[in-house]
Amino acid sequence: MASAKLLVNSDLQNDRKRATFDxxxxxxxxxxxxxxTSRRRYIQNTxxxxxxxxxxxxxxxxxxxxxxxxVVRKQVQVARRSKxxxxxNQEISxxxxxxxxxxxxxxxxxxxxxxxxxxKQGTTEQKKKFLPLIQNMTLLGCYAQTEMGHGxxxxxxxxxxxxxxKTKEFILNTPTITSMKFWPGxxxxxxxVCVFLAQLYTQGKCHGIHTFVLPLRDIDTHESLPGxxxxxxxxxxxxxxxxxxxxxxxxxxxxxxxxxxxxAKVLEDGTYVKPENSKITYGTLILSRVFLCVVIFVYTDSKxxxxxxxxxxxxxxxxxxxxxxxxxxxxxxxxxxxxxxxxAVDQTFNRINSQxxxxxLDYLAELHALCAGLKAFTTDQAAAGIEVCRMSCGGHxxxxxxxxxxxxxxxxxxxxxxxxxxxxxxxxxxxxxxSYNKMKTGxxxxxxxxxxxxxxxxxxxxxxxxxLQCLQEAYEHRAVRMIEEAAQSLKKxxxxxxxxxxxxxxxxxxxTWAALAHCHAYVVKMxxxxxxxxxxxxxxxxxxxxxxxxxxxxxxxxxxxEFIQDGFFDSAQVDILTNKMVTLLSEIRPNAVxxxxxxxxxxxxxxxxxxxxxGNVYQALYDYAKSSPLNENDVLSSFxxxxxxxxxxxxxxxELQAKL
Numbered sequence: 001m002a003s004a005k006l007l008v009n010s011d012l013q014n015d016r017k018r019a020t021f022d023x024x025x026x027x028x029x030x031x032x033x034x035x036x037t038s039r040r041r042y043i044q045n046t047x048x049x050x051x052x053x054x055x056x057x058x059x060x061x062x063x064x065x066x067x068x069x070x071v072v073r074k075q076v077q078v079a080r081r082s083k084x085x086x087x088x089n090q091e092i093s094x095x096x097x098x099x100x101x102x103x104x105x106x107x108x109x110x111x112x113x114x115x116x117x118x119x120k121q122g123t124t125e126q127k128k129k130f131l132p133l134i135q136n137m138t139l140l141g142c143y144a145q146t147e148m149g150h151g152x153x154x155x156x157x158x159x160x161x162x163x164x165x166k167t168k169e170f171i172l173n174t175p176t177i178t179s180m181k182f183w184p185g186x187x188x189x190x191x192x193v194c195v196f197l198a199q200l201y202t203q204g205k206c207h208g209i210h211t212f213v214l215p216l217r218d219i220d221t222h223e224s225l226p227g228x229x230x231x232x233x234x235x236x237x238x239x240x241x242x243x244x245x246x247x248x249x250x251x252x253x254x255x256x257x258x259x260x261x262x263x264a265k266v267l268e269d270g271t272y273v274k275p276e277n278s279k280i281t282y283g284t285l286i287l288s289r290v291f292l293c294v295v296i297f298v299y300t301d302s303k304x305x306x307x308x309x310x311x312x313x314x315x316x317x318x319x320x321x322x323x324x325x326x327x328x329x330x331x332x333x334x335x336x337x338x339x340x341x342x343x344a345v346d347q348t349f350n351r352i353n354s355q356x357x358x359x360x361l362d363y364l365a366e367l368h369a370l371c372a373g374l375k376a377f378t379t380d381q382a383a384a385g386i387e388v389c390r391m392s393c394g395g396h397x398x399x400x401x402x403x404x405x406x407x408x409x410x411x412x413x414x415x416x417x418x419x420x421x422x423x424x425x426x427x428x429x430x431x432x433x434x435s436y437n438k439m440k441t442g443x444x445x446x447x448x449x450x451x452x453x454x455x456x457x458x459x460x461x462x463x464x465x466x467x468l469q470c471l472q473e474a475y476e477h478r479a480v481r482m483i484e485e486a487a488q489s490l491k492k493x494x495x496x497x498x499x500x501x502x503x504x505x506x507x508x509x510x511x512t513w514a515a516l517a518h519c520h521a522y523v524v525k526m527x528x529x530x531x532x533x534x535x536x537x538x539x540x541x542x543x544x545x546x547x548x549x550x551x552x553x554x555x556x557x558x559x560x561x562e563f564i565q566d567g568f569f570d571s572a573q574v575d576i577l578t579n580k581m582v583t584l585l586s587e588i589r590p591n592a593v594x595x596x597x598x599x600x601x602x603x604x605x606x607x608x609x610x611x612x613x614x615g616n617v618y619q620a621l622y623d624y625a626k627s628s629p630l631n632e633n634d635v636l637s638s639f640x641x642x643x644x645x646x647x648x649x650x651x652x653x654x655e656l657q658a659k660l
Contacts, residue, residue: 009615019594021539026598047098060400067241071105105242113143121260142186144194149178152423159198165270169253187245188232192217227252238409325585333551340530373428376421377519379414401624403608429511471552475521482514
C-alpha cells in the first residue's frame, strides 16, 4: 500500500506556516514536558518500524480469521518488546496504541479488566500465585461479567457459585440460557482462564455478586475443559479482530482459594465474612470507566484534517468554507477539552484510589459518579463527532481507506462497553440528587459538586467583552437549575404516593438531562482551569484559549433552550454569543492545522489515506485501491463461471455475441 515518499502537500505546508504559536511547545504541554515528548516519540518510532517489518496487508482486505491472527501476533510482539525495552505500563500503552493501530483485541497482561481485578480484589497470596503467570502469558485471561440477558445491571447476573464445604470447592454454573456469559472480549478462542462474576451461595444464603478465577482451557493443549462450553459469538459491527465470546458452565468445581478474597471471604466451613464496605468490590468497574474517559476526539480530528486543508484546484481550500469550520472547529475544541478533563480525572482517580487502597472509602461514591457520568458524556460526543468528520470528508469518508469507519465502530462500542450510557448518567444523577439534598439540609459540599452550594445569580452579567469566567458561571447556573428541577420532580411524585423506585423511573429522563448538564459544566471548568495554568507559553495560551471560548460558546448554542429557559440569557446576549462564534472561527482558522499537528500522532496510528501528515491523499487513495485483492487478476473467475455461460446461452449460435 505504501507509495514512494512524497513531499508534503504545499497547501498544507502553507497552512502550517500560518500558525501563531510554536507547535512543539503545545505538544510538550499536552505530553507534560519536553522529556516526555522525546520519550513518547522514541517509543512510537520503534512501534512504527516494528509494524513495517510485519508487512501486513491493509486490515480491510483481510478475512476475519486473518485479522484475529494478525492481532494475536501483534500482542505477542507487544509483550516481547515491552520486556526488551524495559517499558513501564504507560509506555507499553503508547507502544501498543501505535503498533496495534486501533485493533482492539488485548491478550494476557494487557487484557482490559482481567489483571486489574486480580490486582485489586485478590489477596497477597492470590496475587503471588496468579500475576506472574499472567505476566509471562501462561494465563491468558478475560473478564466475564456480561451475560446474554444482563449487562450493566450487575446485581441481576444469574451465574452462580455455590460453596461445598465437604470438598472445599465452589460449584460454578450458568443455569439458564440468559445466564451464559456473552460478549466478553478474548473469551471465544484466546483465553484459557477468566474472572467469572457470579452470585455467591454458601450455607443456604445468597451473598450477591463476587469474583472467581475460572480455568477455561488446558494450558498446554488449549482445549476446553470438562463442563466448559466456550466459543466465538460471530461477526459484529466492526472489531473483526476480536473474538468476543460466549461461555456456558455446567457444574464446574474450582478450589476455595479461586474466589478473590481480599475483601469478602468464605471460610473453610462455609462461613461468609463480608467486607467492611460492600461497594469496594466494584472498584475495578470504576477503574475501567476512568480508562474510557479517553480523548477519542484526538484521532477523529486528525484523520480528517489533512484532507480538509487541501487546495482543490481553482476552488477555495475546503477548510476556508465557514460551514466546514462550523462543523470541525468545535470538534477540535472538544478534543482539547477532553484531553484536559482526562488529565483532571486521572489525577482525581490516583488521589482517591490511593485512599481506597488504605481502606478509606469516603470518596468512593464521588469517584464512581464522576467516572460514570464522564464516560457517558465523552463517548456519546465522540461517536457523534466522528460521523460529522466522515460527512465532512465527502464521498471518500465512506471508504475504509479514510480510516473513519474503523474508528467509528470503536467509538460507538464505547457507548455501551462497561455500562450503557443512559445507566451511567443515572448513576451520576443519583449522586447529584443525594448531594443536592445534603446541601439543602445545611451540609457543606466538597469536590466536583461544591458549586451546588454557591449562590447563583438569576441573570447573566455577560457583556460584549465575554470572559471565560462568565461562560463557566452560565454552565454552572444551568446545571444547578436542572438538578434542582429533577430533585423537585422526584419529591412531587413521592408526595403523590409513588414508591421511590416509581418516582425515579418517572423522572429518569429529566435526571439524565441534569447529569449531562453537570458533566458539561465540569468539562468547561477543567478546560478554563487548564488554559489559565501558570507557566504556559503566551502564544500557546492564546491559541488554546480561543478553543476554550469556542467549546463553551458552541455548547451554549447546541443547548440554547436550556440556557434561556429561565431567562438567564436575554436575546441581546444570545446575539453576542452568535457574533463571538463567528469571530472565533476566523480566529482559529490560521491555527487549525497546527492545533491538529500538536497531537503528534504518527500516520500508522491513524491508519488513514486522508489523515496523512504529508497531505498527499490522492496518491495514497490510488495506492490503496491498487492493493485490493480483487485487482490481483485482471479477469476474475466469476466471469468465466457465471457471466460468460449466460451470454453463450443467450446467443445459442454464438454468432451474435457482442464484439467491443
